[in-house]
Amino acid sequence: MELDVLMNGELAGTLGYTAATHRYVFRYSPVWLSRKERYALGPTLPLETGADTTEEQHSAAVRQFFENLLPEGQALDDAASTHKLSKGNLMGLLAALGGETAGALQLRLPGTVATPVPEARRPLSHAELSERIRARPFHPFSVWDGRVRLSIAGYQDKIAVFEEADGQWALVEGGHLASTHILKPEPVAAQLAGLTGNEFFCMRLAHRAKLPVAEVALVRVPEPVLAVKRFDRELSGGRVVRRHIIDGCQALGLSSALKYERPYGDTRDVRDLREGASLPMLFALLEHCPRPAAERLALLRWTLFQVLIGNTDAHAKNLSFYAGREGLTLAPAYDLVCGFAFDGVQLLDTTYAMAIGDAFHAQELSPFEWASFAHACGLPLRQVSIELARMAKRVAESLPGTLEDAREAGVAPALVELLHAIVVTECERQARMAPEIAKVDPALL
Structure with a gap:
């Protein structure tokens, strides 16, 4: 089974699958490789496969990259049912759904481009x-x-x-x-x-x-x-011109099942198995960026904002990068939601999708955990301290205008007040914590 992989309408390569060995392969087309502006679809699918990469490793990387194009949950069930396919039939699902994916990629059966x-x-x-x-x-x-x-x-x-x-x-x-x-x-x-x-x-x-x-x-x-x-x-x-993007899981070479840092759950027996996507892993990716320092700052601000709004679902698939000839660039934020608002009266008893240091809960977050996060992500403690204080102030100052936006849009008044209260509380708490981050002894990290 083979599928043509088009980048904004141009043939970039061919995705193949051999059922007998259950292996996938992706090969860039000669035309794509001859382009002056050629680039890899993502860090895990380089233009030239290394000599030390085994067929098994290549197959796993290809599957992980392309399965992340598919919907999840009920939408995947519905797609499989409608097309009479198994949910595990990646090639069949890509052939059925690949005409309108995220970014610039389109997948089609060979020969359909000519008609x-x-x-x-x-x-x-x-x-x-x-x-x-x-x-x-x-x-x-x-x-x-x-x-x-x-x-x-x-x-x-x-x-x-x-x-x-x-x-x-x-x-x-x-x-x-x-x-x-x-x-x-x-x-x-x-x-x-x-x-x-x-x-x-x-x-x-x-x-x-x-x-x-x-x-x-x-x-x-x-x-x-x-x-x-x-x-x-x-x-x-x-x-409509399509622009190539990849999400955090595609960039890291992880399956969608590993989008949370604790992919097996938060119960006592499995909560220490942190094998999924993490903030240190995402920050390490930024070496693929044309301007690493600027992208690190952008990702830091994205992270700070998630904490200030109480977003407990800021996982690796809710973060994307533009991918091009020069490397990766952080894409605009999306799927921003205050998870604390769905936790009844225990507003702060919630779990982050990716930890800040070792803190998975808001009540565990401390200057030391922020410093541990900075150390693990290769960020200066002083930078995290300054940026957290600035972001808390900026978000707090942006609340009045946002309240007006929400009211004009018809958001329920009770929900608006709840969100306002949650964000004010978090901004005040993080603003008090920020100056203490730079005082943490690096020898303790």
Whole structure:
């Protein structure tokens, strides 16, 4: 079984699978390798495979990279069921869903590029979207017109759409069209009620705090839907240009099952097995960047913001990089959510997706843990101390404008007040802690 792998419409290579040996292989095309602007799809898929890389190692790296293009959870179940495939059939799923993945990659059966699909726009009205949102308990949200319209990683319900010049949405395919926005309705689960408003608040707070972040809008159809503008798409002259991105798991060469630092859970017997993605691993990646110092600062600020908003789901697949000829560059932030808001009265009794030092809980976070984080990530203690104080101040000063944004968007007043209280508490606590970080004796780390 083989699939052509296209980069923004140009053949970059071929993905192959041999069932008898259960091995995968990826080879760059001669045309791609001859390009002056050629570059690797990611750090784990170099343009030239090292002589010391075994077939098993190469196969594992290829599988891990491409499986991260698939959705997770119920969306993956629905895709497999719709196409009558096993969830473990990576090649079959990529063949079915590979036309609209994250970034610039497209996967197609060989020969289909020579017969391009005609351009098609299928309008999506608010009324139809509302009906489908309400029908989710009976009808998979990712399946439209008998086709899976989603190949974006993550568990949350979402659909990728094209936004017309007049603001109307459409399902598109073929030609130079591709989705430009991702629509995320409220989850079906009652315990996650308010997630769209929560994410809108946190994303707008990041924007006001001057962090690079995806643009969002809260639209009512009348159910609340968060519309996220894709930062891996650029609309130019009626044509959608795709931009190559990879998430943290792809960059690290990890499967999606290892997106959390504690991939086996937080129970007593397994909580010390920290074999998943971690902040030190992500900071080490930045040696692949054209400007390592600038990217380290950007990743540090991303990390600080997660702590200040109480985001307990800031895992490696909720972080992405632009990948190009010069290396990796941190992409805008996305999927910013205050996890503390879903923990009832015990707001701070929650677990971070990736530890700060050895602190997985907010109540464990201390100047020493911040210093331990800095040491493990190769950051000066003084830099972490200064940046934490600055970020806490900036976020606190950005709250009034964010409150106004949320109220104008129709976020429930009780949720707005809860989020405000959580962020104020965290900003004040971290601001008190910040000066003490630089005082930690390096000999203790």
